[in-house]
Amino acid sequence: MSKRITIDPITRIEGHLRIDVEVENYAVSNAWASCTMWRGIETILRDRDPRDAWMFTQRFCGVCTTVHAMASVRAVEDALRLPVPANAQYIRNLVLIAHALHDHIVHFYQLSALDWVDILQIPKADPAAASKLAEGLSPWTRNSRNELKAAQDKVKAVVASGQLGIFQNGYWGHPAMRLSPEVNLLAFTHYVQALEYQRKALQVVGMLGGKTPHIQNLVVGGVANAIDLDSQSALGMDKLETIKTLLDEVVQFINEVYLIDVCAVAAMYPEWFKIGSGVTNYLAVPDLPLDSNAAAYDLPGGVIMRGDIGGVQGFKTASDEVFRESVTEDVAHSYYEGEKPLHPWKGETEPQFTEWDGEKKYSWVKSPRYKGQPMQVGPLSQVLVGYAQGHPLTRKYADLALGQVSAIAKVKATPALMHSTLGRHAARAIRAAMLGELAQKHWQLLVDNIAKGDLTVHNEPVFPWGEIEGVGTHEAPRGTLSHWIVIKGGKIKNYQAVVPSTWNASPRDESGAHGPYEASLLHTPLARPEEPLEVLRTVHSFDPCMACACHTFDPSGRQIARVKVL
Amino acid sequence: MKKPKITIGGIGSVLLGDDGVGPFVAGMLEAGCRFDEGVIVADLGTPGLDLVAHLSGIDALILIDSVANGDPPGTVTLYRKEDILRNGPSPVRMDPHSPALSESLLIAELAGEGPEEILLIGITGERYDVGAGLTAAARQAAATAVAEVLAELDRLNISYTKLQTESFSAWWKPLAEALPVSSEA
Numbered sequence: 001m002s003k004r005i006t007i008d009p010i011t012r013i014e015g016h017l018r019i020d021v022e023v024e025n026y027a028v029s030n031a032w033a034s035c036t037m038w039r040g041i042e043t044i045l046r047d048r049d050p051r052d053a054w055m056f057t058q059r060f061c062g063v064c065t066t067v068h069a070m071a072s073v074r075a076v077e078d079a080l081r082l083p084v085p086a087n088a089q090y091i092r093n094l095v096l097i098a099h100a101l102h103d104h105i106v107h108f109y110q111l112s113a114l115d116w117v118d119i120l121q122i123p124k125a126d127p128a129a130a131s132k133l134a135e136g137l138s139p140w141t142r143n144s145r146n147e148l149k150a151a152q153d154k155v156k157a158v159v160a161s162g163q164l165g166i167f168q169n170g171y172w173g174h175p176a177m178r179l180s181p182e183v184n185l186l187a188f189t190h191y192v193q194a195l196e197y198q199r200k201a202l203q204v205v206g207m208l209g210g211k212t213p214h215i216q217n218l219v220v221g222g223v224a225n226a227i228d229l230d231s232q233s234a235l236g237m238d239k240l241e242t243i244k245t246l247l248d249e250v251v252q253f254i255n256e257v258y259l260i261d262v263c264a265v266a267a268m269y270p271e272w273f274k275i276g277s278g279v280t281n282y283l284a285v286p287d288l289p290l291d292s293n294a295a296a297y298d299l300p301g302g303v304i305m306r307g308d309i310g311g312v313q314g315f316k317t318a319s320d321e322v323f324r325e326s327v328t329e330d331v332a333h334s335y336y337e338g339e340k341p342l343h344p345w346k347g348e349t350e351p352q353f354t355e356w357d358g359e360k361k362y363s364w365v366k367s368p369r370y371k372g373q374p375m376q377v378g379p380l381s382q383v384l385v386g387y388a389q390g391h392p393l394t395r396k397y398a399d400l401a402l403g404q405v406s407a408i409a410k411v412k413a414t415p416a417l418m419h420s421t422l423g424r425h426a427a428r429a430i431r432a433a434m435l436g437e438l439a440q441k442h443w444q445l446l447v448d449n450i451a452k453g454d455l456t457v458h459n460e461p462v463f464p465w466g467e468i469e470g471v472g473t474h475e476a477p478r479g480t481l482s483h484w485i486v487i488k489g490g491k492i493k494n495y496q497a498v499v500p501s502t503w504n505a506s507p508r509d510e511s512g513a514h515g516p517y518e519a520s521l522l523h524t525p526l527a528r529p530e531e532p533l534e535v536l537r538t539v540h541s542f543d544p545c546m547a548c549a550c551h552t553f554d555p556s557g558r559q560i561a562r563v564k565v566l
Numbered sequence: 567m568k569k570p571k572i573t574i575g576g577i578g579s580v581l582l583g584d585d586g587v588g589p590f591v592a593g594m595l596e597a598g599c600r601f602d603e604g605v606i607v608a609d610l611g612t613p614g615l616d617l618v619a620h621l622s623g624i625d626a627l628i629l630i631d632s633v634a635n636g637d638p639p640g641t642v643t644l645y646r647k648e649d650i651l652r653n654g655p656s657p658v659r660m661d662p663h664s665p666a667l668s669e670s671l672l673i674a675e676l677a678g679e680g681p682e683e684i685l686l687i688g689i690t691g692e693r694y695d696v697g698a699g700l701t702a703a704a705r706q707a708a709a710t711a712v713a714e715v716l717a718e719l720d721r722l723n724i725s726y727t728k729l730q731t732e733s734f735s736a737w738w739k740p741l742a743e744a745l746p747v748s749s750e751a
Contacts, residue, residue: 041581044697047741055737059581062612102616110615110673154676166672195677199619213611 002029005532017505017544020358021521023529031514031521033505034356034363042349045495050076050487051220051461053495057483058214060497063545065213066099066205067476068497071483076220076461078319079470079487083292085456088222090446091235093288093298094243095208095215096474097439101250102201103477103543104379104432108258108425109194112540115533116265117187118177119167122155125181133182137264137408140256142193143186151189171533179268187265190257197253200246207243208235222458227450244443251436254429262429263401266422267408276421276538278520279374280307282381283503285482286318287475288438290445294318298438299475300394302385303370307419312388318473327482327498330367332510333360341369341510344484344496345469367506367515368498376516377479377503378542379428380418387415397433401426421520424541463490476500478543504542517542569602570625572724573681574715575610577631577667580738583698584639584691588630590700590736591687591711597734598712600727605719617670622679628718629667629684630711632691632704639692640703642710647671647684685718687711699740 002024022030041060045053054072058065070092077084084092127148134143158165171177179187202212208225209215217224228234266273286301294317301323302314315323328341337350356362367374375381386394398415405413405426417423467488474481479500486494506515514522517539524534576592578585589609596607610620610629621627635643650668667686674680689711692701700708719726 041696044581056581059579059611059738062579062610063614063616065611102619106615110618154678158676166669166676192677195618195622195673195679199622202616202619211608213613213616214609 003529005529005535016364017539019517019521019535019539021532021535023526026526026529028521028524028526028535031518032358032362033365033507033515033517035365035505042495042497045492048492049490050079050463050485050492053485053492054218054220057497060499061545062213063103064476064478064499066095066209066215067474067481068483069215069218070096071472071474071476071481071497072485073218073220074318074472074474075470075483075485076472076487077470078472079468079485080220080461080463082221082459082461084289084294085222085454085459086292086449087227087446087454088457089289089292089294090442090449091208091217091223091225091457093442094439094446095205095217096287097435097442098201098204098208098247098250100435100477101254101432101439102198102205104428104435105194105198105201105250105253105258107428107477107543108262109191110198111543112425112537113187113191113261113265114167114170115537115540116177116269117179117184117191118172118174119155119164119170119184119188120159120172121177121179121181121184122152122188123159123181125152125185127152127185130182130185134186138256138260140260143189148185148189151192152185154192155188171531174531174533175527176533176537179265183264183268187261190261193253193257197250201250204243204246204250207239219458220461222456225457227455227457229450240443240447244440247436247439247443251439254432254436259397259401259429259433260404262425263404264408266426267405269422270409270411272422272537273413273417273420275524275534276424276520276541277419278518278522279376279514279516280419281305281370281373281375282384283370283375283377283480284382284385285320285323285473285475285480286315287473288442289318298393298441299382299434300386300389300391301475302389303375304381304384304388305373309384309388309415312385314385314389319471323473323482324471326371328369328372329496329498330369330509332367333507334363334366335361336366341367341372344471344482344498345486345494347484347494347496349496363505363507365502365505365507367509368503369509372509372511374506374509374513374515374519375503377500378424379431379477379479380424381479382475383427383430384415384418393434393437394430397430398427400433401430421538421541428543463487465489467493478545479503501542501545505544517544569604570722570724571604571623572606572626572628572719572722573620573624574605574607574628575620575630576608577610577612577629579612580609580736582696583694584689584701584704585632585694586736586738587632587689587691587700587704587708587711590704590734591630591689591708591715593734593736594708594712595715598729599716600729602725605724605726613670615666615670615673617667618673621670621674621681622677624681626683626718626722627681627685628687628715630687630689630715631667632694633688635688635690637690638703639690639701640707641690642707642714643688643690644714645686645688650684650686683722685714687714697740699736699738699743 576588580586
C-alpha cells in the first residue's frame with residue numbers, strides 16, 4: 001500500500017514550494033512539485049519604459065536581485081541590437097560573479113549542509129583529531145585545534161541551553177546521517193566561517209553596484225559607474241584594489257574549504273551519486289561576454305539530451321537563434337488559462353486557480369520546455385555542457401573534484417556519477433571554483449582596458465517606432481534565466497521571465513512528462529517516511545528559490561510549515 | 567566612546583502592494599533625514615537568509631516590515647528580539663530562500679555577530695496585490711513608523727537632522743498614479 005506525504009510550507013508567509021510524494025516499500029513511487037504562490041509579476045511592466053524595467057525585475061526575487069536586473073537590460077539591448085562597451089561588460093561580469101560566489105557559498109553551508117551534517121554528533125568530536133584530518137585534506141590555515149574547539153563549544157552551549165535555536169528542526173540522529181563526529185565538526189566550523197566569506201563577496205557587489213541587495217549601477221547600454229583611476233569616490237585604483245583583495249580571499253575560501261568539503265562529504269555518502277538523477281536533458285547558455293559585441297564568452301552554453309554527453313550541441317551566443325526558437329511554456333498542469341504551449345514573446349499569464357489536483361492543475365509554476373522537452377538547469381547543466389565540449393576551465397576543476405572524491409572514497413569517480421543529487425552539489429562547487437578564477441581574470445581585463453585609456457561605460461539606446469523583440473539571458477547561480485521582451489513605440493508590450501526554478505520546479509506538461517524536481521525524486525529510498533530527509537536532500541540539491549513573492553512577518557506563533565503523512 | 571553602528575532596514579517586496587511599506591518607510595527616512603556616519607538606511611527587499619550579511623558588526627537593528635497579526639490594517643506594532651525569536655525557525659524549509667527573519671537572527675547570534683538591540687516595527691497590511699502600490703492605511707501607518715524609528719534613535723542616543731523640504735515619491739508606484747489624471751477622471 002502506498003502512502004502520500006506532503007511537505008508544504010502552508011502560508012504565503014514562509015515558502016512557496018510544496019512537494020507531494022507517494023511512498024511504496026520505503027521508496028518514492030510518484031512525485032509532484034507545486035508552487036503555492038502566484039507569479040504574475042511581469043504584468044507590472046506593461047506600458048512602462050523599457051529603460052526602467054530592470055529596476056522592477058530586480059524585485060522579482062529578494063535573493064536573486066542582480067540576476068533579474070542583468071537579464072532585463074540584456075533583453076532590451078538584444079531587441080535594440082545595442083552593443084555594450086567592454087568596461088561595462090567587465091564590471092557587469094564582476095558583479096555577476098561576486099553575486100554567484102556569495103550565493104553558492106550560502107547554498108552549501110547555510111541552506112543544505114545540515115541535510116548531511118548531524119549537529120548533535122559534534123559534541124562527541126575530538127578537535128585535535130578533526131584538525132589532523134583537515135590538515136591532510138587542505139592547506140586552509142583556519143582548521144587549527146583551537147578554531148575547531150571554539151566552534152564545538154558554540155554547539156555545546158546551544159545543546160546545553162536546551163533550546164536548539166537555529167538547529168531545533170533538523171532530522172538529527174536520522175539513520176541516513178553518517179558522518180563521523182570529526183567530519184561533522186569540520187563542516188560546522190566552516191558553516192560559521194562561510195558567513196564571513198559570503199559577506200566579502202557581497203561587499204564586492206555593493207562596491208561595484210552602489211548598493212546591495214539592489215544594485216544601482218545598471219543602465220540599458222552599459223553601466224553608470226564613473227571610472228577615474230585617481231579618484232576615491234569614482235571607480236578608481238583604491239576601490240579596485242580593495243575589490244581584488246576581497247575576491248582573492250573569497251577565492252581562497254572556495255578552493256581550500258568549499259570545494260574540499262563538498263568532495264569530502266560526497267565521498268562519505270557515495271550511494272547519493274546514484275540517487276536523484278531524474279531529467280538528464282541539460283541546458284545552459286553562454287555567459288561572461290569578453291567584448292562589446294558579445295562575440296566571445298568565458299563560459300560555454302549548449303544542450304545535452306537524454307544524458308548523451310557526446311551529442312552535446314553548443315550555443316554560439318547568449319541569445320542563440322536555436323535557443324530563441326526552441327523555448328515554450330506549457331500550462332497543462334498550471335493554474336493558468338490556455339491550451340497550447342506558447343513562446344515567451346507570445347506568452348500569457350491569465351490566472352485560473354483550481355484546487356490542488358495531481359491529475360489536473362496543481363502549480364502556479366508554468367512548465368518551460370525546450371523543443372518540447374523538460375530540461376534541467378543549474379550548475380550541473382553548466383558543468384556537463386562545458387565538460388562535454390572540452391572547455392578547459394570546466395575540465396580543470398571537474399577533474400580536480402572527481403580526483404579528490406576518488407582519493408577520499410578510494411573508488412574511481414567518473415563524470416557519469418554527476419547525474420545525481422551529489423553531482424549537483426559537486427557541480428556547484430566546481431562552478432564556484434571556475435567563477436573564482438574568472439573573477440580574477442575579469443578584474444585584470446577591466447584594469448588593463450582602463451589603463452589603455454578607454455573610459456567608456458555606456459552606449460545610448462534609441463527606440464524605433466515599430467515593434468521589436470529581444471531576449472536577455474544570464475547563466476545565473478540556479479541556471480538559465482531568460483527575460484523576453486516585446487517593445488512597441490518605446491513602451492513594453494509584453495514581458496515574460498523564464499526563471500531557473502521554473503525549469504526545475506515545473507509540473508508535468510501536456511504529455512505527462514515530469515519536471516526535473518519530480519523526476520529526480522522517483523525511486524528515492526526513505527529510511528523513515530515520516531522524516532523525509534532524503535526528499536529534502538534531493539530537492540535542496542537544486543537550490544530551489546521561490547522567494548520571488550510576498551514576504552510578511554508573522555509573529556502570531558502558529559506553525560508555518562508542516563509535514564503531513566496520509 | 568565609539569559611535570554605535572545601526573542599520574535601519576525596510577523589508578518587503580515593493581511589487582506587492584502593502585508588502586512594500588517597509589521599503590517605503592526607508593525611502594521616507596532617506597529623503598527626510600540626514601544621519602550620522604554609523605547609521606545605514608537600506609531598502610533590504612526580501613532577503614531571506616541573505617539578511618544575515620546585514621546583521622553582522624552592528625550594535626542595533628531597526629526593521630520595518632508588513633505583518634500579518636490580525637489587527638486592523640495600518641496598525642503599527644513594535645516587536646523586540648524575544649518576540650521575533652519566540653517561534654523559532656520554521657519547522658521545514660523546502661525552499662531555502664524563503665523569508666527568514668528569525669533564522670537570520672539565530673544564525674548571526676550563533677556566529678556571535680548579532681546586534682544587541684533589535685526593534686521590528688510591524689505594520690499590519692491590507693492588500694498585497696501585484697503592482698497595486700500602498701493602500702491608504704499603509705501610507706498613513708508609514709508616517710507613524712517613521713516617528714517610531716526616530717523615537718528609537720532618540721532612545722539609543724543617536725543624533726540625526728530632520729530636513730524640511732525633502733519628500734519621497736516611490737519609483738515603483740502604479741503607472742496610473744504616475745501619469746497625469748485624465749480629464750474624464
